[in-house]
Amino acid sequence: MILEVFQNNTFINLSYILASVLFIFGLKMLSSPDTAQRGNFVSSLGMLLAVVVTLLSKEIVSFQFILIGLIGGGSVGAIAAVRIKMTSMPELVALLNGFGGASSLLVASAELFALTTSNLVAMIAIGIATIIGGVTFSGSLIAFGKLSEIMPGKPYLFIGQKILTGLVILLLLLLLVQFCSGIFFAEILFGFDWINEQYALILLIALSLLLGILLAIPIGGADMPVIIALLNSYSGLAACAAGFVIGNNVLIVAGSLVGASGLILTNIMCKAMNRSLLNVLFGGFGATDSSSSSGEGKVQGDVKPINIGDSYLILEAASSVLIVPGYGMAVSQAQHSVRELGELLQDNGCEVKYAIHPVAGRMPGHMNVLLAEANVSYDVLVEPQDVNPIMDTIDVCIVIGANDVVNPDAREDESSPIYGMPVIEVDRAKTVFVLKRSMASGFAGIENSLFFKQNTRMLFGDAKESVSGLVSEFKS
Amino acid sequence: MEMMLLLFVLVLSIFLGFELINKVPSTLHTPLMSGANAISGITLVGAILSSGGDSSSITITLGTIAVFLASLNVVGGYLVTNRMLRMFKKK
Numbered sequence: 013m014i015l016e017v018f019q020n021n022t023f024i025n026l027s028y029i030l031a032s033v034l035f036i037f038g039l040k041m042l043s044s045p046d047t048a049q050r051g052n053f054v055s056s057l058g059m060l061l062a063v064v065v066t067l068l069s070k071e072i073v074s075f076q077f078i079l080i081g082l083i084g085g086g087s088v089g090a091i092a093a094v095r096i097k098m099t100s101m102p103e104l105v106a107l108l109n110g111f112g113g114a115s116s117l118l119v120a121s122a123e124l125f126a127l128t129t130s131n132l133v134a135m136i137a138i139g140i141a142t143i144i145g146g147v148t149f150s151g152s153l154i155a156f157g158k159l160s161e162i163m164p165g166k167p168y169l170f171i172g173q174k175i176l177t178g179l180v181i182l183l184l185l186l187l188l189v190q191f192c193s194g195i196f197f198a199e200i201l202f203g204f205d206w207i208n209e210q211y212a213l214i215l216l217i218a219l220s221l222l223l224g225i226l227l228a229i230p231i232g233g234a235d236m237p238v239i240i241a242l243l244n245s246y247s248g249l250a251a252c253a254a255g256f257v258i259g260n261n262v263l264i265v266a267g268s269l270v271g272a273s274g275l276i277l278t279n280i281m282c283k284a285m286n287r288s289l290l291n292v293l294f295g296g297f298g299a300t301d302s303s304s305s306s307g308e309g310k311v312q313g314d315v316k317p318i319n320i321g322d323s324y325l326i327l328e329a330a331s332s333v334l335i336v337p338g339y340g341m342a343v344s345q346a347q348h349s350v351r352e353l354g355e356l357l358q359d360n361g362c363e364v365k366y367a368i369h370p371v372a373g374r375m376p377g378h379m380n381v382l383l384a385e386a387n388v389s390y391d392v393l394v395e396p397q398d399v400n401p402i403m404d405t406i407d408v409c410i411v412i413g414a415n416d417v418v419n420p421d422a423r424e425d426e427s428s429p430i431y432g433m434p435v436i437e438v439d440r441a442k443t444v445f446v447l448k449r450s451m452a453s454g455f456a457g458i459e460n461s462l463f464f465k466q467n468t469r470m471l472f473g474d475a476k477e478s479v480s481g482l483v484s485e486f487k488s
Numbered sequence: 489m490e491m492m493l494l495l496f497v498l499v500l501s502i503f504l505g506f507e508l509i510n511k512v513p514s515t516l517h518t519p520l521m522s523g524a525n526a527i528s529g530i531t532l533v534g535a536i537l538s539s540g541g542d543s544s545s546i547t548i549t550l551g552t553i554a555v556f557l558a559s560l561n562v563v564g565g566y567l568v569t570n571r572m573l574r575m576f577k578k579k
Contacts, residue, residue: 119538
């Protein structure tokens with residue numbers, strides 16, 4: 013009797029509304045540091061509610077497979093979340109995006125096989141969910157491969173790439189129209205009588221996967237934050253499309269919230285690079301001529317190396333220090349030593365801030381996560397627009413494994429590919445230390461005139477070793 | 489008509505999403521992304537219906553794989569977001 017109340021469709025739908033409200037509040041709270049952790053909890057309650065009432069639904073006749081999936085997937089996810097190192101966070105986020113997309117694709121496919129009558133709306137929804145889910149899945153796998161260095165991180169370009177991508181998109185659209193209308197041109201033209209919806213679905217999946225690969229392989233290391241944010245958005249849109257397939261509002265609400273938040277992040281990343289999304293997706297930035305634009309007959313001058321002892325003397329006398337971390341800090345895992353150096357400087361009466369560029373690292377907020385892991389308080393992390401106006405008053409900038417985001421060419425050299433990109437203007441500080449392995453150019457493959465400035469000193473070597481060296485100088 | 493209702497919900501929620509999070513401090517970019525990603529695992533609801541429904545074995549098989557992937561997405565996403573947010577402290 014009581015069970016019947018819970019199995020009632022009205023009850024289930026009311027619960028879905030409540031779950032949607034919890035998602036909305038959760039996401040709202042996630043966008044402010046003080047409430048973020050509670051926000052995540054609120055949104056997880058929404059998810060729990062949605063899952064539990066779905067399990068109560070009368071349509072469910074057997075639980076064994078559901079339980080296998082829930083327990084299996086849940087435990088793999090839990091283990092991954094607990095075990096993952098903070099430096100590997102970009103890979104995990106990429107992979108989770110991909111799984112979300114794949115799941116929506118599978119829901120759509122499963123629904124196609126369950127359809128009893130042909131239904132135009134359902135077919136359109138299945139087609140779209142399949143395409144977005146497939147692109148999200150294969151694109152995320154490529155991003156995962158590049159981030160975890162299973163694949164080379166450089167942009168991969170070949171002749172006719174854009175044409176091939178365009179062709180695949182065209183074929184996908186054509187196939188989608190056929191899939192929905194049930195009219196198969198191949199059948200009419202060539203008399204293939206084996207082409208039905210299910211074969212068309214397989215073709216649709218294959219082409220979507222191919223499109224995801226084609227969209228992700230030209231993305232280079234430094235552009236990774238954009239593609240990660242974009243795939244995040246797609247994973248939401250895929251869930252949204254799956255919502256249309258099963259006619260369920262909670263999927264549509266939750267999916268479009270995620271789609272919107274991913275798009276906002278994508279937009280923030282693009283603005284931080286002063287590039288359009290199309291340019292990021294198809295520009296193949298950094299794969300092409302790195303030598304032609306900069307350094308053309310321009311005398312760059314000599315770099316001035318410095319050793320740890322001398323750097324210590326300058327830092328010891330400094331009253332304000334700005335630390336600018338980049339991907340290099342993540343690679344050498346220097347974040348803990350950096351925090352230690354920051355604390356020692358503070359004890360020495362120096363004001364220490366960390367300037368973080370939105371696209372530093374391999375995903376949005378990458379540096380913030382690493383510094384938080386190393387126990388750096390988030391209120392000493394500042395954004396470029398806050399620190400640039402007071403740059404002249406800063407005694408020392410320590411650039412740790414950052415390159416393109418501190419390149420003065422973005423302001424000074426109109427021929428530079430990154431001209432116009434908002435950067436952290438470290439060259440305006442009194443002294444700049446650049447911690448760098450060697451003189452090789454950054455991921456965008458662009459020369460950096462910062463290294464040749466009068467007030468720049470190069471501290472060559474592994475970032476972690478250099479910072480640890482400075483730490484021991486301070487301690488001795 | 490039901491289709492129109494779903495579309496209505498879609499359009500409103502997209503606008504809501506943009507209004508809700510138009511300003512995010514960069515400190516929270518990663519947790520927001522992974523937290524949002526966990527929410528996108530809501531497709532789990534659809535997966536459960538396919539996996540446990542009274543339908544053909546192919547639907548059940550596809551549904552079960554979808555349940556597996558979506559629960560991985562949901563559990564992994566929420567836990568890893570929580571782990572990150574625990575580290576974000578003001579001292």
